[in-house]
Amino acid sequence: MTGSGIGSTWPIFTMATQCPDYNFSEIEPHWQRYWDEHKTWRAEDRSDLPKYYVLDMFPYPSGAGLHIGHPEGYTGTDILARYQRARGRNVLHPMGWDAFGLPTEQFAIQTGAHPRDTSRRNIDNFRRQIKSLGFYYDWDREVDTTDPAYFRWTQWIFLQLFKKGLAYVDERPVWWCEALGTVLANEEVIDGRSERGNHPVVRRSLRQWVLRITAYAEDLLNGLKDLDWPDSTKRMQEAWIGRSEGAEIRFDLESLPGQSLEVFTTRPDTLFGATYMVVAPEHPLVPRLTAGAQRAAVEAYVGKAAAKSDLERTDLAKDKSGVFTGSFALHPVTGSRLPVWVADYVLLSYGTGAIMAVPAHDQRDYDFALTFDLPVQQVIEPADHSGNGDAATLPFLGEGRLVHSDGYTGLDWAEAKARITADLEAAGKGRARVQYKLRDWLFSRQRYWGEPFPIVWVSESDFEAARALPEVAPLLPAEPVVYREKDIAWYALPLPDAALPLELPEVESYHPSGSGESPLARATDWLDIWFHPASGRSTPASGPRPEGSGWIRARRETNTMPQWAGSCWYYLRYLDPKNPAEPFSPEAEAYWQTPDLYVGGAEHAVLHLLYARFWHKVLHDLGVVRSPEPFRKLFHQGIILGEDGSKMSKSLGNVVNPDEIVKDYGADTLRLYLMFLGPLEAMKPWNPKGIEGVHRFLRKVWRDLLDPAGRPAAKLHDGPEDHPATERLFHETIKKVTEDIENLRFNTAISQMMVFANHLQKVDRLARATASGFVQLIAPFAPHFGEELWERLGGAPSVTTAPWPAYDPAKLVTDEVKVVFQVNGKVRGDGFLPREATEADAVAAARAHPRVAPHLDGKALRKTIYVPGRILNLVVSG
RNA sequence: GCCCCGGUGGCGGAAUGGUAGACGCAGCGGACUUAAAAUCCGCUGGCCGCAAGGCCGUGAGGGUUCGAGUCCCUCCCGGGGCACCA
The missing domain is CATH 3.90.740.10 (Valyl/Leucyl/Isoleucyl-tRNA synthetase, editing domain)
Known part of the structure; x- marks a missing residue:
């Protein structure tokens, strides 16, 4: 490369970087910018193409940042998304944030920082980390459960449940966790301790919102039959419903x-x-x-x-x-x-x-x-x-x-x-x-950082008056929701749509009140109000009663919804995330429907997945969604353990930080390694040495297809022909990689690509089309690398727009096939025979085989088993 | 206790009932280099043997089969779930 290239003949690529070596830290940000600028990942709302909707369980954006387990599942769905895109589908692959929740609130209690600010900071960090891994997410569809524009519809769905009589209040003994200052659902209590934080819990009677999930017990059980879910998960739900x-x-x-x-x-x-x-x-x-x-x-x-x-x-x-x-x-x-x-x-x-x-x-x-x-x-x-x-x-x-x-x-x-x-x-x-066995779902928490209930409590006479209003009557359940406190009956009135979202008030302290009420009970101007049931308008009760008729005294519900609420329907909001007038439009629902594949951890086998199915069935009964089930096909990615084989944890010091891997090896290597570790569903330990292997693979391919100046290698030619062996292996590779992607067996897809790469090193010439086709196979796994090579080999950016390579079955058949010779079930040799060789031909070949013949000498052939193209077993005696 | 899912080289793992150990890591030997890194080539389950080759081998024991890592039975170990649900 003496004196050539740089400066004089560059730039030869319009989009690719100029680096001669595989410089991932230059290549990766470059293509991430390209994708962002071109919105390569955008899912089109109106398209003649068939849709493919692939969904990840959205994360809780914790302060600790992305865990290495997150990109494991995300890489799997990303490969699918890119593959389906190449197969001509209009792909929806969205990402969002399940941002309400206890850790953020605990942090607020300790530091006084507003949970909203903490959430925003954590989300920004998560988004940065996820983008650094090159995922094909439609960032225009990002959702955040804590965004009022989102939880307005969470509240709306709650009101539909309320109206249908599926939400009620009950004074009941519940799990009270002193340390967390809240009530927990049955499912959040493990062996008498809180699932989150492992604090002791006790029984305590409190007024609670409860959702009548038991009304759907039979539906939830029957619906399981048609789902393409892991059997163990179906069985768990079945046992839970009991x-x-x-x-x-x-x-x-x-x-x-x-x-x-x-x-x-x-x-x-x-x-x-x-x-x-x-x-x-x-x-x-x-x-x-x-x-x-x-x-x-x-x-x-x-x-x-x-x-x-x-x-x-x-x-x-x-x-x-x-x-x-x-x-x-x-x-x-x-x-x-x-x-x-x-x-x-x-x-x-x-x-x-x-x-x-x-x-x-x-x-x-x-x-x-x-x-x-x-x-x-x-x-x-x-x-x-x-x-x-x-x-x-x-x-x-x-x-x-x-x-x-x-x-x-x-x-x-x-x-x-x-x-x-x-x-x-x-x-x-x-x-x-x-x-x-299924119990109704305890749906309230005595917490600040959750969706407020769009409900106010009023006296019996005010309730009766409101109920008579034409604006209010349709919002009410057949049976009023009521509870008694010190001989006074309180009636629940819903906020009308116009009053949504009901946002959280600003409070001075995020500490639970200790009496079993949330910090909201201290926001007096928000809490005690003059309320206008027909319009939903309100004003603090500390002020004068507003002019006009229909104003009544009311007290807002102080409980907030549990974290499960927001995740019960987020997969539907992605369909039409900016819609201000509806949770999503009927057109968007008609086109996208429900995810074709849902990937997430098995730890949600009963909780999230049962609750979401419940809400979906209610929405189905309301005619809002057409399908009776939200997640037709479900897959659980496994857990990545620490190097020592134990669960990753800060205290053990075996946590792997994705940022560091990206810095040292690049996102493509991390992605490839996560997929190469083992089957996606398996629990497997992290091995820092193993990452070198996949990194070497990428560099090997780079070196093989490009010359030292970073231009197409000399052995590439523009003719169609390859060595027959190369051609056959290439088509085998397309077949294997394609089938493995469809079955989420990414580890074996990668090993097949390694086999092909090893072969490439040995050949002296290679059709440029073969090289490009191979790059296409790699691209879903290592997308930055794929884009870079694709263009350097002469492809028009982006590789995501190129149709997926097809294999030619005719190229896979060979004239000669290897047949293994066994004597009494033991392998004694093998030989190549014509594909159409008869049993007699095979027996003759075996008898002539120098290592097989001695085992047949002087013995009577009693039985012959011949599987053409595979095996010949000669059963002898004597 | 009950219900699942696993157990394969030094390690991660691969194998429609048909050559167990693909691919990768680690290790050993070699090439290139003043040297190192990088890269490339070869070897790498165990035992016996100079070799040719043979025997053994997928947690243990039995069975079905021409042939079993794969199917069946019993047991051991690990992981997950449920657990006084009448």
Whole structure:
């Protein structure tokens, strides 16, 4: 390259950089600028092309910056996006911020910094980091859950739920976390501690907003069937919904005429084996069931149970405890007296909070009966028993036939379930019932940094007056949402659309109030208002009542929504993110519909993914979206562990910072390495040495296709022809890379490209078209590198506009195929045979093979298995 | 306890029931270089053997099959989820 090039013949490229070597720190920012200026990544709203919508779970922009796990999934979707673009799709690949949430608020509490400022700073940093990795995101569609223009529609969706009667308030024992100063949902509590921060939690009764997700239990369960999701995730949701079929049975109470105890059981066939009853300590009938002599003992027990954390009640306390109430229930068929006990192994929150205990056929009841010396009556015997009775080991939990069950003895248990249930129903003593483990979704938090509820509380008379207004009536549910506080009833009124968004007030302190109310309770001018229900206008109650009619006194809801709210529908806002009049236009929804692929961590298997499905189904029922499910195809990327194989954490000092990798090796190398580590779904350790390998691969390709001055290598020629071996390998590579991308097997796609690169080093000439085609295959993985080489080899920028290479199946077939020779299943040699060689040809070749022949000598050929083009197995004996 | 998913060289991993270990890392030997880096070439599962070659080998044990990393059964280990849900 002596004296050539630089200065005299440069620039030869219009867009590419001028660097002779693979200088990624010059190339990458250059192409990032190019993409930004040309909006290469823009998804067109109106297009004749078929759409492809690929979605990442948007991140919570934490102060720590991007974690190395983020770009793992993002690179996977980015490859898909670029590939689908090359396949002629109009690709939507958006990014946004799930920016409400506790860490930002904790930071505000500690420092006084406004959460909005912290969020903005963190978002800017995340965006910078993500852009530095060259992702094909449509930045014109960025969404931010904390932006009033966004959460206006989160509030709007809440109001649709409210109107449909799917949102209600309830005073209920909830998980209260003292350290976080808030209530947590069941799903956010793990082993009696908060999922976030691992603080202890206790039960506490508070007024809460609750969403009636249980109304959709059946839909949510059935919908799973058609989803292309990991099986484990579907199973988790299935288990979480926890559908059981059984019966609700009514037991009259001896001491309370006219009162009865309802139980739920999945085993109505064991009705005749019920020997006692159990109610949960919190069951409302407990005080009345308690007989005088037992009162002290029952009250002590109930008090103790209330004080126990759930950790004690479940994990540590498998030993049964309980107290007899002193009263009896009457068996609905036999009329026999069954003692009613209080025990904390029965949960108020499931079923009816009471059970009929069948110790002979339930492990828990059996343990309890043993502890308290209660009778055990067998009513099911294994099907292979012919005797009537007691032979089986108790408790017997298996299938069988009924015994000791007047009128039903001898029946198969499944039939007995149906018969007994039907008979109870006819007698007015029970009915078939489906029960779910799924509980309604506790939807409020006593926090500042969340979406405010677009709800005000008013007196009964003001509510009645408002309800009569034509503007207000359509916004209300059939049943008013109401709660009582110190004998005063408060009625919920929604803000009309015109009053949205309801923004957060400025407050002096972000500390929770400690009383169970959020910091919003201290923003008095925001909180206590004069309210005009028809228009939604408001003014501080500290001021005078405004002129005109229809103004009432109101107090705003002080709770805020949980972080899940914003992420429940963000994938829909991307369709039309700037729409000021609707959450998204019907046209945008008609074209983009729902994501074709959703990629994100398995840690959201139940929470986010179940909540979002719930909201989507509600929107579907409202006619707002056409599909019944939001995420047809779901994929979980795995977790990247630290170098030492343990989870990355600051305290272990094994955290990998993407910024440093980009600085040292470039974004393309990082992307390639993340994909090369192993299967996308696998958990795999980071290996800093491994990154050298993929970096070398890029440099090797650069060196191979370009000369030392950075221009097309001398061995490139413009003819169509390559060596047949090169041609075949190239077409194999196109095939493999294409199929692997479609199946998200990026690691094997990369290894195939490495195989091809290794081959390129050995050839002395190469068609320029082959070189460019190879660069196209690399481009989705290493996009800056791809753009740079594409143009230097003569392609018009950008490579993203070039159609994906197609392979020619005819180029993959060879005249000769390798056949492996086995004798008795052991490999003894191989040989090349014509593709159409017969079994006889193959056997002849094997017999002639010097290393195979000795194993056949003097032995009788008993069987021949011939798989053309693969294997010949000769089974011999003697 | 119950339900999933895994277990393959020194390491990450690859293998429609058909040559186990592709590709990469690490290691060893060599070339280039005054030297180093970079790059290139070769070797690299274990055991026996001078070699040709043979035997063994995918957590353990059994089974199905002409043939098993792959399918079936039992067990061990690791990871994830659920956990008194009647």
